[in-house]
Amino acid sequence: MMTTSAESSRVLEVRNLYTSFRTRRGxxxxxxxxxxxxxxxxxxxxVGESGSGKSVTLMSIVRLLATPAGRIENGEVLFEGKNLVTxxxxxxxxxxxxxxxxxxxxxxxxxxxxxxxxxxxxxxxxQHQRIRVRDTLRRLAVGALQSVGIPAPxxxxxxxxxxxxxxxxxxxxxxxxxxCRPSLILCDEPTTxxxxxxxxxILKLLRDLQKEHGMAxxxxxxxxxxxARVCDDVAVMYAGRIVEKASVSRLFEKxxxxxxxxxxxxxxxxxxxxxxxxxxEGQPPNVRNIGNGCPFAPRCQSVRSECREHFPHxxxxxxxxxxxxxxxxxxxxxxxxxxxxx
Amino acid sequence: MTTRQESVTxxxxxxxxxxxGVTKKYPVRGGVLTAVDRVSIDxxxxxxxxxxxxxxxxxxxxxxxxxxxxxxTSGAVQFKGxxxxxxxxxxxKLFRKSVSAVFQDPYSSLNPRHRIxxxxxxxxxxxxxxxxxxxxxxxxxxxxxxxxxxAAKxxxxxxxxxxxxxxxxxxxISTQPELVxxxxxxxxxxxxxxxxxxxxxxxxxxxxxxxxxxxxxDLSAVRYMSDEIIVVYLGAIVExxxxxxxxxxxxxxxxxxxxxxxxxxxxxxxxxxxxLRGDLPNPINAPSGCRFxxxxxxxxxxxxxSEPEFREVGSGHRAxxxxx
Amino acid sequence: MNxxxxxxxxxxxxxxxxxxxxxxxxxxxxxxxxxxxxxxxCLVLVGLFGPVISPHDPNAIQLLKxxxxxxxxGGSWEYPLGTDQMGRDVLSRLISGARISLLVGxxxxxxxxxxxxxxxxxxxxxxxxxxAVVSRVCEVFIAVPFVLVAIAIVGAVGASITNLVFxxxxxxxxxxxxxxxxxxxxxxxxxxxxxxxxxGCSDSRILxxxxxxxxxxxxxxxxxxxxxxxxxxxxxxxxxGLGVPPPQATWGxxxxxxxxxxxxxxxxxxxxxxxxxxxxxAINLLGxxxxxxxxxxxxx
Numbered sequence: 001m002m003t004t005s006a007e008s009s010r011v012l013e014v015r016n017l018y019t020s021f022r023t024r025r026g027x028x029x030x031x032x033x034x035x036x037x038x039x040x041x042x043x044x045x046x047v048g049e050s051g052s053g054k055s056v057t058l059m060s061i062v063r064l065l066a067t068p069a070g071r072i073e074n075g076e077v078l079f080e081g082k083n084l085v086t087x088x089x090x091x092x093x094x095x096x097x098x099x100x101x102x103x104x105x106x107x108x109x110x111x112x113x114x115x116x117x118x119x120x121x122x123x124x125x126x127q128h129q130r131i132r133v134r135d136t137l138r139r140l141a142v143g144a145l146q147s148v149g150i151p152a153p154x155x156x157x158x159x160x161x162x163x164x165x166x167x168x169x170x171x172x173x174x175x176x177x178x179x180c181r182p183s184l185i186l187c188d189e190p191t192t193x194x195x196x197x198x199x200x201x202i203l204k205l206l207r208d209l210q211k212e213h214g215m216a217x218x219x220x221x222x223x224x225x226x227x228a229r230v231c232d233d234v235a236v237m238y239a240g241r242i243v244e245k246a247s248v249s250r251l252f253e254k255x256x257x258x259x260x261x262x263x264x265x266x267x268x269x270x271x272x273x274x275x276x277x278x279x280x281e282g283q284p285p286n287v288r289n290i291g292n293g294c295p296f297a298p299r300c301q302s303v304r305s306e307c308r309e310h311f312p313h314x315x316x317x318x319x320x321x322x323x324x325x326x327x328x329x330x331x332x333x334x335x336x337x338x339x340x341x342x
Numbered sequence: 343m344t345t346r347q348e349s350v351t352x353x354x355x356x357x358x359x360x361x362x363g364v365t366k367k368y369p370v371r372g373g374v375l376t377a378v379d380r381v382s383i384d385x386x387x388x389x390x391x392x393x394x395x396x397x398x399x400x401x402x403x404x405x406x407x408x409x410x411x412x413x414x415t416s417g418a419v420q421f422k423g424x425x426x427x428x429x430x431x432x433x434x435k436l437f438r439k440s441v442s443a444v445f446q447d448p449y450s451s452l453n454p455r456h457r458i459x460x461x462x463x464x465x466x467x468x469x470x471x472x473x474x475x476x477x478x479x480x481x482x483x484x485x486x487x488x489x490x491x492x493a494a495k496x497x498x499x500x501x502x503x504x505x506x507x508x509x510x511x512x513x514x515i516s517t518q519p520e521l522v523x524x525x526x527x528x529x530x531x532x533x534x535x536x537x538x539x540x541x542x543x544x545x546x547x548x549x550x551x552x553x554x555x556x557x558x559x560d561l562s563a564v565r566y567m568s569d570e571i572i573v574v575y576l577g578a579i580v581e582x583x584x585x586x587x588x589x590x591x592x593x594x595x596x597x598x599x600x601x602x603x604x605x606x607x608x609x610x611x612x613x614x615x616x617x618l619r620g621d622l623p624n625p626i627n628a629p630s631g632c633r634f635x636x637x638x639x640x641x642x643x644x645x646x647x648s649e650p651e652f653r654e655v656g657s658g659h660r661a662x663x664x665x666x
Numbered sequence: 667m668n669x670x671x672x673x674x675x676x677x678x679x680x681x682x683x684x685x686x687x688x689x690x691x692x693x694x695x696x697x698x699x700x701x702x703x704x705x706x707x708c709l710v711l712v713g714l715f716g717p718v719i720s721p722h723d724p725n726a727i728q729l730l731k732x733x734x735x736x737x738x739x740g741g742s743w744e745y746p747l748g749t750d751q752m753g754r755d756v757l758s759r760l761i762s763g764a765r766i767s768l769l770v771g772x773x774x775x776x777x778x779x780x781x782x783x784x785x786x787x788x789x790x791x792x793x794x795x796x797x798a799v800v801s802r803v804c805e806v807f808i809a810v811p812f813v814l815v816a817i818a819i820v821g822a823v824g825a826s827i828t829n830l831v832f833x834x835x836x837x838x839x840x841x842x843x844x845x846x847x848x849x850x851x852x853x854x855x856x857x858x859x860x861x862x863x864x865x866g867c868s869d870s871r872i873l874x875x876x877x878x879x880x881x882x883x884x885x886x887x888x889x890x891x892x893x894x895x896x897x898x899x900x901x902x903x904x905x906x907g908l909g910v911p912p913p914q915a916t917w918g919x920x921x922x923x924x925x926x927x928x929x930x931x932x933x934x935x936x937x938x939x940x941x942x943x944x945x946x947x948a949i950n951l952l953g954x955x956x957x958x959x960x961x962x963x964x965x966x
Contacts (some may be wrong), residue, residue: 049532049534051531051535054551057482072444105602154393165622167621171454194558195396195397195559195600196396196600196603197396197600197618198617198621199603200616201618204614204615207614223533224606229612229613229614230607232613249610252609262534263533263534266534267606268606269562269566271566275547276541276544277540277566278537279534279535279537279538279541280534280535280537280538281538283502284502284532284534284535285504314345333395336627409864411860411863411864434866438864441864442864442865443861443864445857445860445861446857447857450856450858451857451861453858453862453879453880455880455882456875456876456879464867465865468865468866468871469865513861513865517865
């Protein structure tokens with residue numbers, strides 16, 4: 001089959017992903033039909049709150065779901081053409097850490113407290129690049145620390161995680177993730193546990209390294225301002241579904257979906273006429289009890305009767321800007337669904 | 343709230359809570375950790391004081407000292423003029439009744455084995471006796487925080503994070519306190535729920551005239567809630583001003599950096615550069631002179647030689663910087 | 667109030683997860699380790715109604731009827747499990763032994779559990795000197811090999827049920843104290859305890875109303891598992907002649923007496939051994955199930 005040039009620049013394509021967790025109280029549909037595309041060198045942000053399924057989406061891509069409770073029920077994850085959902089565990093092991101890396105939220109637990117930083121940096125190199133010579137490994141580890149901006153790397157390489165600050169640990173984790181020059185980096189709330197002044201530093205580091213190495217990145221966060229600083233495109237998730245996709249500037253300029261608009265208002269701490277903050281009433285979604293309608297309906301200001309019955313199909317408001325909302329469809333007068341790309 | 347000079351009106355009541363030169367030091371391996379360094383604060387009745395700072399700034403220790411959970415190494419904490427560590431039995435009870443708190447983690451703030459009615463009413467039971475624990479009061483409290491009466495018979499695990507914080511707030515206001523200390527009350531909640539809870543807190547404040555000490559690292563939340571704000575770095579106050587003044591004309595470089603990092607970015611031109619260099623220094627051996635100089639973009643020689651005075655830089659506006 | 671907070675929570679949205687439905691009930695019941703529960707219920711019934719259902723006097727010696735075979739090997743229904751070397755009915759002795767095992771087991775668990783809980787609460791909550799003393803004492807008790815202590819005590823004061831129970835309590839309280847103390851240490855740091863202090867709760871109120879109810883789950887798990895261990899220990903001590911003195915039948919003593927006839931009349935060893943095995947296995951399975959259900963760390 002011939003691949004088009006558009007396809008060959010695609011690092012990742014997620015098609016109709018459904019992931020669920022079996023719990024004592026029923027099945028939780030954490031990811032409920034998610035599709036998106038990521039081109040080489042671009043950064044996609046996924047924004048959502050608890051229950052949105054954003055972290056589960058990332059874990060599904062690299063098949064790191066907690067088994068046996070978590071399963072990918074349906075869908076495809078095409079990484080450089082290869083479907084990761086059907087790959088064997090051995091193949092996944094080769095991919096993780098070398099072609100796809102993950103940076104998670106908590107630098108405390110990402111690093112093993114009983115091994116030195118140097119040791120942990122060397123591990124992915126040893127594993128994937130099969131370099132065994134100690135001096136080479138050490139040199140590469142020091143180089144990695146330097147590339148993430150850690151001062152005096154030759155000394156730091158023999159220290160332990162608890163001797164470093166949260167920001168420094170996150171830098172080390174970043175260095176580990178980049179050690180084998182992956183083509184895709186997945187970041188799950190990498191700055192949430194850090195102080196706000198350190199967050200900027202880490203985000204800048206990620207952005208600079210990404211530009212330097214040309215890899216694709218997915219950044220998951222609940223904080224739209226983090227996404228705005230680093231990402232090119234953004235997908236807004238709610239209760240396992242993507243409700244809007246757009247470039248960052250477009251999303252900020254013309255947010256379409258009621259949930260996106262509400263998030264924007266919270267971001268800007270907007271107040272209404274009486275001086276109170278705009279709040280989204282209601283409770284976060286319970287993914288055990290999801291049903292077929294739009295999950296945001298109970299809290300939506302623009303809710304209509306169709307909203308509770310069927311989840312709206314995706315429409316395109318402008319090139320690259322899609323959303324799924326009955327109200328928006330009605331107002332914009334667009335009803336044709338987005339043609340699924342080949 | 344008040345400046346160093348005494349107010350002109352002769353019968354000014356003492357501030358609700360006053361911290362005078364409060365310091366807390368811990369002996370640790372390698373030296374002395376100064377968690378809080380000579381902090382002086384006044385909290386007036388009916389006002390909201392915002393406290394902003396990042397990790398390691400000492401705000402937790404400060405809050406524990408305000409709540410009489412940790413004794414200061416030096417300096418005094420006074421409640422309505424009386425030192426809280428020298429209160430007799432009756433006044434101690436009054437203190438406990440008048441000062442309450444809401445903490446950050448909604449999942450460990452409620453005893454999982456207690457029903458909600460028991461959890462909310464406990465402060466009343468302990469301070470006013472069984473007779474004061476009435477269904478009417480419980481109902482009033484639940485309604486005040488936006489929860490249905492049916493919630494009373496349930497257990498914490500039935501509720502979401504935002505709902506649990508509401509329960510914690512109901513508990514905190516159950517004894518009609520004069521001061522509630524809010525330690526990062528919405529940081530652990532979803533963004534969409536935060537505004538709900540902040541609105542609730544603000545409404546309660548307007549309706550009852552209770553004072554708050556509102557500790558957070560989210561500057562926009564602090565601005566929304568507070569009348570006056572203090573900015574804390576490595577255990578000391580580096581700037582103090584009214585909420586609006588702090589936002590519009592921040593004088594200390596740390597405040598400026600915090601604002602820059604916290605404000606929502608312009609998506610067309612999102613800036614990633616921060617003026618701050620490096621990481622938080624080790625609090626065990628705080629930098630000489632100005633404690634902020636190791637990260638400050640405008641640090642000069644004088645900053646290493648002498649610690650800047652916390653002086654007035656505008657009306658009701660103080661900062662500790664040689665260049666403010 | 668000028669601006670009442672909007673009731674943002676619909677009454678029916680909370681509490682829904684614990685509604686009683688027949689389906690949920692059946693699912694829950696099916697998760698019980700039924701087999702374990704059955705065995706333990708039988709044990710308790712036997713313990714309670716022992717003398718009534720016992721076909722013979724367990725201590726009645728009838729040398730003429732010695733070494734009768736059990737029913738499956740050609741014996742008669744008069745002595746369904748046969749008789750031992752003194753002609754005593756094995757089944758009746760098993761029943762009698764069951765009562766002893768239960769009695770000793772529960773008494774020890776109750777006694778050691780109570781002592782351990784109280785000391786754990788004191789040590790964990792107050793810390794400082796109290797914690798130092800309790801912890802060191804615990805360590806000593808845990809380190810000492812307890813069979814030697816049992817021998818010493820029994821040697822000094824003689825063997826009897828009371829002495830046995832006290833010895834076992836003496837040797838096992840430390841296990842409870844150590845485990846529960848770390849639970850208390852963990853609980854003490856949770857915010858609801860700090861909020862209780864802020865509200866003005868006294869130490870005793872915090873200990874009894876806040877900490878104790880949260881200790882109950884780990885305590886129950888521990889107690890269940892210790893019950894099984896106690897039965898084994900009692901049997902071992904009786905086997906060594908340090909437990910309940912004759913003529914009272916206990917499973918351990920039966921094992922001890924029966925070992926001389928192991929080749930010739932194996933069932934004398936088989937039945938008491940099987941009894942111990944089945945009961946302790948049932949208890950341990952129940953304990954594991956409890957841990958899965960109750961320990962929040964194991965919950966999915």
